[in-house]
Each structure stands twice: as structure tokens, then as C-alpha cells.
Amino acid sequence: MKGSQPMAPYPPIEPYDHGLLTTDDGNLVHWEVCGNPDGKPALVVHGGPGSGSSTGRRSSFDPERYRIILFDQRGCGRSTPHASDPAADMNLNTTEHLLADMERLREHLGIERWLLFGSSWGSTLSLAYAERHPERVSEIVLVAVTTSRRTEIDWLYRGAGRFFPEAFERFRDGVAAADRDGDLVGAYARLMNHPDLDVRAKAAVEWCAWEDAVLSAEPQGAANPYGDRPPLAMLAFVRICAHYFAHGAWLDDGQLIRDSGRLAGIPGVLIHGRLDMSGPPDTAWELSRAWPGAELKVIDDSGHKGSATMSAAVYEAFERFAPR
Numbered sequence: 001m002k003g004s005q006p007m008a009p010y011p012p013i014e015p016y017d018h019g020l021l022t023t024d025d026g027n028l029v030h031w032e033v034c035g036n037p038d039g040k041p042a043l044v045v046h047g048g049p050g051s052g053s054s055t056g057r058r059s060s061f062d063p064e065r066y067r068i069i070l071f072d073q074r075g076c077g078r079s080t081p082h083a084s085d086p087a088a089d090m091n092l093n094t095t096e097h098l099l100a101d102m103e104r105l106r107e108h109l110g111i112e113r114w115l116l117f118g119s120s121w122g123s124t125l126s127l128a129y130a131e132r133h134p135e136r137v138s139e140i141v142l143v144a145v146t147t148s149r150r151t152e153i154d155w156l157y158r159g160a161g162r163f164f165p166e167a168f169e170r171f172r173d174g175v176a177a178a179d180r181d182g183d184l185v186g187a188y189a190r191l192m193n194h195p196d197l198d199v200r201a202k203a204a205v206e207w208c209a210w211e212d213a214v215l216s217a218e219p220q221g222a223a224n225p226y227g228d229r230p231p232l233a234m235l236a237f238v239r240i241c242a243h244y245f246a247h248g249a250w251l252d253d254g255q256l257i258r259d260s261g262r263l264a265g266i267p268g269v270l271i272h273g274r275l276d277m278s279g280p281p282d283t284a285w286e287l288s289r290a291w292p293g294a295e296l297k298v299i300d301d302s303g304h305k306g307s308a309t310m311s312a313a314v315y316e317a318f319e320r321f322a323p324r
Contacts, residue, residue: 009059009311009315010059010061010062010063013058013059014058015033017033018031020080021104021105023097023100023101025092025097026092027075027080027081028080029071029072029073029074029079029105030072030077030079031071032053032070032071033068033069033070034058034063035063035066035067036065037067038067039066040115040138040322041067041069041109041113041114042061042066042067042068042115042318043069043071043102043105043114044068044070044071044117044118044122045102045116045118045119045122045123045125045126046070046072046077046119046122047120047122048073048121048122048241049240049244049249050075050076050237050238050239050241050244051077052072052073052233052237053070053072057070058070060117060314060315060318062322065322069105069114071105073101073240074092074101075088075236075239075240076240083235084231084232084233084235086195090239093240094250095244095249095250098125099125103136112136113135113138114136114137115139115140115141115321116129116130116141117141117143118141118142118143120144120279121146123142123144123145123147124251126140127256127263128251130263130266131260131263137266138266138321139266139267139268140266140267140269141317141321142268142271142284143271143272143310143314144276144279145271145287147256147283147287148245148248149253149254149257150248150253152279152283153185153248155279156214156278157171157184157185157245163217163277164213164216167210167213168213170210171207171209171213172184174191174206174207175187175188175203183246185246186242188203188238189239189246192235192238192239192242192243193239200235201231201235203238204234204235205227205234207238207241207242208229208234208238209227211225212224212226212227214278215304215305217275217277218277218303218304218305219301219303220303220305220307221303221306222305257283257286257287260287260291261290261291263291263294264292265293267295267321268291268293268294269317269320270287270288270295270296271299271310271314271317272284272297272298272299273302273304273306273307273310274298274299274301276303277303278304285298297313299313
């Protein structure tokens with residue numbers, strides 16, 4: 001559920017503005033803006049949850065026509081307090097907090113409406129925001145579509161083990177014996193809040209090894225996109241992921257598809273890899289059936305990590321929605 005990384009067609013660029021958005025509860029949310037200050041606003045909503053924004057995403061849009069906004073969701077990337085710090089209060093890191101941060105950022109930047117671009121968990125958060133604030137969204141482009149339903153979470157952290165039994169046994173055995181036949185995600189969430197750094201670090205390694213195993217059959221992308229993260233980034237990523245998914249992302253089960261009628265009138269493009277083992281294509285298909293005006297593109301040669309064909313579909317959508 002973490003988001004593919006398609007190759008960008010535009011040269012690398014640097015932000016012309018950046019800062020830390022101050023919240024009411026002591027969190028500081030890092031943001032940056034690239035491209036044309038007078039261009040069409042587009043918000044990049046990163047995956048994870050807890051992955052942090054990627055500088056490569058700056059080059060996903062035509063910098064002459066788009067005003068490109070990126071932000072690090074609470075607890076990860078350059079936002080503080082960082083979730084790798086056990087003192088960071090995870091009660092202040094929920095979907096509701098992230099939705100409020102997005103609205104605060106929009107107001108801070110003086111944006112009336114913006115295009116949303118979300119990958120994996122970023123698609124869940126984009127949908128939740130758009131259904132809450134449809135009047136603030138011009139278009140939506142989603143890649144590796146997820147809605148964080150319980151069935152999707154259970155598939156990724158248990159069901160997919162039928163295809164990778166050796167790796168799943170290792171992942172399952174990373175928690176206490178009493179937890180192995182129950183809620184594995186909840187058990188990992190508890191381990192990631194353990195006072196002992198060695199316990200947290202071991203749990204993070206086991207979680208990321210499983211994430212990599214699920215993507216291991218994909219022909220594209222890096223071999224170990226999760227296990228190769230720097231130690232502090234890995235700790236934050238796993239702590240936030242387990243925290244969110246243990247709580248079903250604080251969403252009523254199935255609500256994002258159920259309430260997708262609120263998106264009527266918002267053009268949407270859903271791009272999903274046929275070979276995506278971590279998030280099978282049925283979620284994207286169900287959403288496309290329920291969302292008036294959404295277009296589904298299933299990419300036959302792609303999994304969760306993306307492919308050149310998927311990249312082309314993403315950039316075609318941005319070209320279609322770019323101002324003339």
C-alpha cells in the first residue's frame with residue numbers, strides 16, 4: 001500500500017518556497033512548492049502512511065503549467081516530532097489530523113481548488129479529503145488505488161502469505177506466539193511502541209522484509225524498497241503504518257467507496273497495476289463503478305512498483321488536466 005515510483009519526464013527542480021506548517025497541537029508539517037507560482041495547483045499526497053514525500057515527485061508535472069505542492073504527513077519525512085522518536089504522541093496522528101493539516105495547508109497557500117495526486121495510501125487519504133471537501137478539488141489522479149478497508153489490510157498482512165509462505169512465516173513469527181493467529185498488525189503496532197529500541201528496530205526490519213517479499217515477484221523497481229530505508233525513516237514508517245492499519249485508518253469500513261457519489265463532477269483517473277500483489281485491482285474496479293466520472297486504467301505489465309506503461313498513463317492524465 002505504499003505507492004509506486006514512476007520515472008518523471010521533466011528535469012529535477014528545486015522548491016521556490018517551503019516551510020513548516022504549525023498545527024494546534026505542536027506538530028510541524030513540512031511543505032514545499034515547486035514549478036510555476038501562477039500555475040494550476042496540484043497536491044502530491046504520498047503513500048505509506050509514513051513514507052514521506054519524494055523529491056522525485058517534483059518532476060512529475062510540467063513545471064511551466066503546474067504549481068506543485070508536496071508535504072510530509074505527520075511524523076515522517078521532515079515533519080516533527082518524528083515518529084522514530086518514542087516520545088512522539090501517536091494519538092495526535094490520525095486520518096482526521098491529516099485531513100485538517102491538508103485544509104490548513106490549502107488555506108495557508110491561498111489555494112481555492114487543487115488537483116490531488118495520490119499513490120497507494122495516498123489514494124486513501126486523497127479520497128477521504130475529496131469526499132470531505134469536494135468543492136476544493138478540481139481533479140483526482142490515483143495510482144495503486146487503496147481505500148484501506150479491513151479486507152484490503154487483511155489481504156496485505158495475512159492473505160498474501162498464501163503466495164509467500166516462507167516470508168509470511170517469518171513475518172508472523174516476528175510477534176509473540178499468542179498473537180500469531182490474531183491481529184498481526186495490532187501486535188506489530190504494540191511492538192513499535194515498546195520502550196526498548198532493539199525491540200522496535202527488530203519489528204521494523206521484519207515488517208519491511210514482509211513488504212519487500214510481497215513485491216518480490218514484480219519485474220520492475222528496486223529489489224528492497226522498504227528494507228533499504230535509513231534506520232530512522234524505517235522506524236517511523238513502520239510505526240505509522242502499523243498504527244494506522246491497526247485502527248482501520250479511523251474510517252468506517254468501506255466508507256470511501258460507499259460515499260464516492262460525493263465525487264460526482266470531479267474528473268478522476270484511477271491507474272492500477274494488474275500484477276499488484278499488495279493491492280489487487282478489484283478495489284480500483286469497485287471504486288470506478290461507484291464514482292461517477294472516474295476512468296479506470298489497468299496496466300497489464302505493472303505491479304505496485306510501477307512500470308514505463310504506468311508512468312505514461314500518469315503523465316497523460318496530468319497533460320489532460322493541465323491548463324492550456
